[in-house]
Amino acid sequence: MxxxxxxxxxxxxxxxxxxxxxxxxxxxxxxxxxxxxxxxxxxxxxxxxxxxxxxxxxxxxxxxxxxxxxxxxxxxxxxxxxxxxxxxxxxxxxxxxxxxxxxxxxxxxxxxxxxxxxIPWIASIEKVRRIDEVTSFSGIMNGTTNYIVDAMRRQGAEFADVLARAQELGYAERDPSADIDGIDVKNKTIISAAVAFGVNCTPDLPVSGIRNLTKADLDLFAAHGRTVKLLGRGVRQGGRYAAAVEPVAVGEGTLEAQVPSNFNLMTLDATTVGELKFYGQGAGxxxxxxxxxxxxxxxxxGTLRPTYDLSRALAYAPELLRSDYVVRTSAAVEGAEPFDEGALLVRDLAAADARALLARACETDHTSFMAALAQEG
Amino acid sequence: MxxxxxxxxxxxxxxxxxxxxxxxxxxxxxxxxxxxxxxxxxxxxxxxxxxxxxxxxxxxxxxxxxxxxxxxxxxxxxxxxxxxxxxxxxxxxxxxxxxxxxxxxxxxxxxxxxxxxxIPWIASIEKVRRIDEVTSFSGIMNGTTNYIVDAMRRQGAEFADVLARAQELGYAERDPSADIDGIDVKNKTIISAAVAFGVNCTPDLPVSGIRNLTKADLDLFAAHGRTVKLLGRGVRQGGRYAAAVEPVAVGEGTLEAQVPSNFNLMTLDATTVGELKFYGQGAGxxxxxxxxxxxxxxxxxGTLRPTYDLSRALAYAPELLRSDYVVRTSAAVEGAEPFDEGALLVRDLAAADARALLARACETDHTSFMAALAQEG
Missing domain, CATH: 3.40.50.720 (NAD(P)-binding Rossmann-like Domain)
Incomplete structure (x- = not known):
C-alpha cells in the first residue's frame, strides 16, 4: 500500500x-x-x-x-x-x-x-466495547506534566526548574501552556470519552492544570500519603456522562503515583472485564x-476497520464527576474547612463547580492551586 | 456461530x-x-x-x-x-x-x-510483533500469590493465615501448591515466551515459589525499600533466550510493588514501542x-487468525537471566556475603544456578527463602 x-x-x-x-x-x-x-x-x-x-x-x-x-x-x-x-x-x-x-x-x-x-488505548477501548459497556476511564495522558511532577517529587525541585530541564530534554515545548494548563489532556479526554461512551463529547469540559503546583504543595500532600497527578477522567451512568481534566491527589500506594518520568498510564472500567490499565510511552x-x-x-x-460511532444520545451531566477538593490559596473560600497549613478542604463538589471556585480564588491569589482527593481504593 | x-x-x-x-x-x-x-x-x-x-x-x-x-x-x-x-x-x-x-x-x-x-496480553504480544521484536517480558501472572503477598504486606500478617483467608474467599485452591510453588506462573511464562519469542519454549525452567515467605522476610526487604512479588520473566538476546519463575524483591516505587489484591501486571519491552504494561483481573x-x-x-x-509460529531456532541459554540474590537461611552458602539480619547476598547468579543454590540450602534449612534483587530503574 x-x-x-x-x-x-x-x-x-x-x-x-x-x-x-x-x-x-x-x-x-x-x-x-x-x-x-x-x-x-x-x-x-x-x-x-x-x-x-x-x-x-x-x-x-x-x-x-x-x-x-x-x-x-x-x-x-x-x-x-x-x-x-x-x-x-x-x-x-x-x-x-x-x-x-x-x-x-x-x-x-x-x-x-x-x-x-x-499505548494501544483506543484499540483496547474498541475491543472492550465489543462485549462490555465502559463505565469510566481515567489516565495520566500527558508525559510532560508527569515528568515535571515526578521530578519535583523525587528530587524535591521547584516547578520552574524542572520545566526548564524538561524543555532542554525536549520533553516540553518552548511554550508549555498546552501541556501544563491541561489543554493536551483535554483533547485526549474528549477523544477517549467519544470512543469509550460512543458520544460526540462536548468540548466544554472543566479543565485545570498544574501551572501553580509548588514543591510545598507536593510536600503537604506527601504528609497525607498522597502525590499529585494530572488526570483526564470520564464517567458514564445510564443516559448521562461527564468528563474533566484536573490535578488529582492520589494515594502513594497506587500505580498512578508510581508512574515515572514521561510515561502514561490509562485505566478503564467495564462491565465484565473489570478494571484494565495500560502503561507505556505516551509520546516520542x-x-x-x-x-x-x-x-x-x-x-x-483490511483486518480492522474502526467503527467509531458517536451517535449515542447521552446527556452531558457535569455533576456526575464529584470529589472532595483541597485548595491552597490565600483567598477566602465559601464552605471550606481547614485541611492543613495554608490549605482548605471543600467537600463533595462537581468538577465544574470546583473549576469555578478555583477561578474565583485566583482572582484574589493568582498562585492558588487545587487538587481533587482521589477516593481511597 | x-x-x-x-x-x-x-x-x-x-x-x-x-x-x-x-x-x-x-x-x-x-x-x-x-x-x-x-x-x-x-x-x-x-x-x-x-x-x-x-x-x-x-x-x-x-x-x-x-x-x-x-x-x-x-x-x-x-x-x-x-x-x-x-x-x-x-x-x-x-x-x-x-x-x-x-x-x-x-x-x-x-x-x-x-x-x-x-488482560489482553497474548493479543498484545502478537500485535507488537507485527512491527517489533520483543526483547523481554515479566509479570505478576498469578492472582493468588499476589493476594497473599499483598495482604501479608498491608496487614502485617503471616503466610498461613492469609492463605487460609484466600482459600475462604475462593482466591486459592484447597491444594494451593500450583499457585504458591510457582507451577501456574511457570505455565504462563512458557506460553508467554513461546508467543513473545516465537520459540517452542523448553519446559525446563528454573522455578521457585513463595511457600517459605514470612512476614519477617517482607519486613527485612521493606527496610531496604523493597517488597517481594512472584514474577515470571523471559529475555531474548540474538539467537538465545531464557525464562524463569522466582520471587523478586522490587522497589517500593515501582508499579509492580503497588499491584493490589489478586490483580496481575504484565510488562513487555520491544524495539520501537518501548516498554508496555498491562494490568487487570488475572482470573475469575x-x-x-x-x-x-x-x-x-x-x-x-474472521477478523483475527492468530499466527503463532514457534519455529524459531533460538537456543535456551539460562545464563541470560542473571541477578543478585538475597537468601534467608541458616545453611552455609558458598560465595555469599552478609545482607542483613539472617540474610545473605549472592552476587550475579544465573536464575538456574540460584535455584540449585536454594535447593541445597533447603536440605539443611527447609524454611530457606530466596528472592532476586530487581535492578533499580
Missing part, C-alpha cells in the same frame, strides 16, 4: 523509519513538507500532488494543529483515501465530521496515535510512530 | 453468561459435563456428541488439566473445529502440537484466556470468560 505523510517532524520521521526498516506491506511514496525543507525526492509542498495521486491509498497526518490539518484530512477522505492521524487537537475538534466523511467515502479513519502514543518519535504504523497495518491488511 | 463448551465450572459459566447476555454472533449449543451434573438440555457427558455435531464450528475448552483436555482439543481440531482454550497447563505442554494440528486442519487456535485472565468467572468471548468474536468475525 502506498502512503503519503503530511508532516516530517519527530513523529513523521519515526513513521518513515519504522516503515522502511520493518514493514513490507506499506511504502511511503509522498511527503508533504514546507517549501524550504524539500530534502527528499518524495517531498512536495503542494498538497494537490498528494490528493491527486491515485496510487496513494492512505494519508498519514502528523502535522499537528487545527488548520490546515482539518482541511487536508477532509480532502483526503473526499478523495477516497484512508486517513491515519496522530493529531489530538484536530481529532478532538472534528471527530464526528471525520467519521461521517469517511463513511460517506467508504474509507476508514484511524486515530490510535492521537492518545497515549505507543518511535512509540507514536509505532502506533501510527499499527494503524497502517490494520488498514493495509 | 454455534459453539460447544467443555467444562461448566467458574469459567465455563462466565462464558455462557456473557455470550447469552451480550453476544449475538455466537450461541452455546452444547456443553460437556460430568454424567451426574447434566442439568441443562444442552449438556452431554459424551464427547462424541460434540465432535460429531457438524453444526458446532468452535469448541471452547475450559476444563483445565492435561487429560482429557489434550485429547479433546486434538479431536476437535482433527474434526475441523476451531478451538479456544483457557487451560494454561495443556497449552504450556502441547502448544506446538496444537498449532501444527490446527494448521493441518485449516482451523484456528486461540489462547488469550490462558494467561492473564481478562467474568474476566476470564471475557477473554474467551473476545477470542470467540475474533473467530466468528
Amino acid at each position: 502506498k502512503i503519503a505523510l503530511l508532516g516530517y517532524g519527530t513523529v513523521g520521521r519515526g513513521v518513515d523509519q519504522i516503515i522502511s526498516e520493518r514493514v513490507s506491506e506499506a511504502e511511503v511514496t509522498r511527503i508533504l513538507e514546507l517549501p524550504d525543507r524539500l530534502t527528499d525526492a518524495r517531498m512536495t509542498s503542494d498538497y494537490d500532488d498528494i490528493v491527486d495521486d491515485s496510487s496513494v491509498e492512505l494519508v498519514v497526518e502528523c502535522m499537528g494543529g487545527l488548520e490546515p490539518a482539518h482541511a487536508f484530512i477532509m480532502r483526503a477522505l473526499a478523495a477516497h483515501k484512508h486517513v491515519v492521524t496522530s493529531n489530538k487537537a484536530v481529532v478532538a475538534a472534528h471527530l464526528a465530521e471525520f467519521i461521517s466523511a469517511a463513511a460517506q467515502a467508504g474509507v476508514s479513519l484511524y486515530i490510535e496515535a492521537a492518545v497515549g502514543g505507543g 518519535s518511535l512509540p507514536t510512530g509505532n502506533a501510527i504504523v499499527q494503524d497502517v497495518l490494520d488498514c493495509a491488511s | 454455534k459453539i460447544a463448551l467443555l467444562g461448566y465450572g467458574t469459567v465455563g459459566r462466565g462464558v455462557d453468561q456473557i455470550i447469552s447476555e451480550r453476544v449475538s454472533e455466537a450461541e452455546v449449543t452444547r456443553i460437556l459435563e460430568l454424567p451426574d451434573r447434566l442439568t441443562d438440555a444442552r449438556m452431554t457427558s459424551d464427547y462424541d456428541d460434540i465432535v460429531d455435531d457438524s453444526s458446532v464450528e468452535l469448541v471452547v475448552e475450559c476444563m483445565g488439566g492435561l487429560e482429557p483436555a489434550h485429547a479433546f482439543i486434538m479431536r476437535a481440531l482433527a474434526a475441523h473445529k476451531h478451538v479456544v482454550t483457557s487451560n494454561k497447563a495443556v497449552v504450556a505442554a502441547h502448544l506446538a502440537e496444537f498449532i501444527s494440528a490446527a494448521a493441518q486442519a485449516g482451523v484456528s487456535l486461540y489462547i488469550e484466556a490462558a494467561v492473564g485472565g481478562g 468467572s467474568l474476566p476470564t470468560g471475557n477473554a474467551i468471548v473476545q477470542d470467540v468474536l475474533d473467530c466468528a468475525s
Whole structure:
C-alpha cells in the first residue's frame, strides 16, 4: 500500500523509519513538507500532488494543529483515501465530521496515535466495547506534566526548574501552556470519552492544570500519603456522562503515583472485564510512530476497520464527576474547612463547580492551586 | 456461530453468561459435563456428541488439566473445529502440537484466556510483533500469590493465615501448591515466551515459589525499600533466550510493588514501542470468560487468525537471566556475603544456578527463602 505523510517532524520521521526498516506491506511514496525543507525526492509542498495521486491509498497526518490539518484530512477522505492521524487537537475538534466523511467515502479513519502514543488505548477501548459497556476511564495522558511532577517529587525541585530541564530534554515545548494548563489532556479526554461512551463529547469540559503546583504543595500532600497527578477522567451512568481534566491527589500506594518520568498510564472500567490499565510511552518519535504504523497495518491488511460511532444520545451531566477538593490559596473560600497549613478542604463538589471556585480564588491569589482527593481504593 | 463448551465450572459459566447476555454472533449449543451434573438440555457427558455435531464450528475448552483436555482439543481440531482454550497447563505442554494440528486442519487456535485472565496480553504480544521484536517480558501472572503477598504486606500478617483467608474467599485452591510453588506462573511464562519469542519454549525452567515467605522476610526487604512479588520473566538476546519463575524483591516505587489484591501486571519491552504494561483481573468467572468471548468474536468475525509460529531456532541459554540474590537461611552458602539480619547476598547468579543454590540450602534449612534483587530503574 502506498502512503503519503503530511508532516516530517519527530513523529513523521519515526513513521518513515519504522516503515522502511520493518514493514513490507506499506511504502511511503509522498511527503508533504514546507517549501524550504524539500530534502527528499518524495517531498512536495503542494498538497494537490498528494490528493491527486491515485496510487496513494492512505494519508498519514502528523502535522499537528487545527488548520490546515482539518482541511487536508477532509480532502483526503473526499478523495477516497484512508486517513491515519496522530493529531489530538484536530481529532478532538472534528471527530464526528471525520467519521461521517469517511463513511460517506467508504474509507476508514484511524486515530490510535492521537492518545497515549505507543499505548494501544483506543484499540483496547474498541475491543472492550465489543462485549462490555465502559463505565469510566481515567489516565495520566500527558508525559510532560508527569515528568515535571515526578521530578519535583523525587528530587524535591521547584516547578520552574524542572520545566526548564524538561524543555532542554525536549520533553516540553518552548511554550508549555498546552501541556501544563491541561489543554493536551483535554483533547485526549474528549477523544477517549467519544470512543469509550460512543458520544460526540462536548468540548466544554472543566479543565485545570498544574501551572501553580509548588514543591510545598507536593510536600503537604506527601504528609497525607498522597502525590499529585494530572488526570483526564470520564464517567458514564445510564443516559448521562461527564468528563474533566484536573490535578488529582492520589494515594502513594497506587500505580498512578508510581508512574515515572514521561510515561502514561490509562485505566478503564467495564462491565465484565473489570478494571484494565495500560502503561507505556505516551509520546516520542518511535512509540507514536509505532502506533501510527499499527494503524497502517490494520488498514493495509483490511483486518480492522474502526467503527467509531458517536451517535449515542447521552446527556452531558457535569455533576456526575464529584470529589472532595483541597485548595491552597490565600483567598477566602465559601464552605471550606481547614485541611492543613495554608490549605482548605471543600467537600463533595462537581468538577465544574470546583473549576469555578478555583477561578474565583485566583482572582484574589493568582498562585492558588487545587487538587481533587482521589477516593481511597 | 454455534459453539460447544467443555467444562461448566467458574469459567465455563462466565462464558455462557456473557455470550447469552451480550453476544449475538455466537450461541452455546452444547456443553460437556460430568454424567451426574447434566442439568441443562444442552449438556452431554459424551464427547462424541460434540465432535460429531457438524453444526458446532468452535469448541471452547475450559476444563483445565492435561487429560482429557489434550485429547479433546486434538479431536476437535482433527474434526475441523476451531478451538479456544483457557487451560494454561495443556497449552504450556502441547502448544506446538496444537498449532501444527490446527494448521493441518485449516482451523484456528486461540489462547488469550490462558494467561492473564481478562488482560489482553497474548493479543498484545502478537500485535507488537507485527512491527517489533520483543526483547523481554515479566509479570505478576498469578492472582493468588499476589493476594497473599499483598495482604501479608498491608496487614502485617503471616503466610498461613492469609492463605487460609484466600482459600475462604475462593482466591486459592484447597491444594494451593500450583499457585504458591510457582507451577501456574511457570505455565504462563512458557506460553508467554513461546508467543513473545516465537520459540517452542523448553519446559525446563528454573522455578521457585513463595511457600517459605514470612512476614519477617517482607519486613527485612521493606527496610531496604523493597517488597517481594512472584514474577515470571523471559529475555531474548540474538539467537538465545531464557525464562524463569522466582520471587523478586522490587522497589517500593515501582508499579509492580503497588499491584493490589489478586490483580496481575504484565510488562513487555520491544524495539520501537518501548516498554508496555498491562494490568487487570488475572482470573475469575467474568474476566476470564471475557477473554474467551473476545477470542470467540475474533473467530466468528474472521477478523483475527492468530499466527503463532514457534519455529524459531533460538537456543535456551539460562545464563541470560542473571541477578543478585538475597537468601534467608541458616545453611552455609558458598560465595555469599552478609545482607542483613539472617540474610545473605549472592552476587550475579544465573536464575538456574540460584535455584540449585536454594535447593541445597533447603536440605539443611527447609524454611530457606530466596528472592532476586530487581535492578533499580
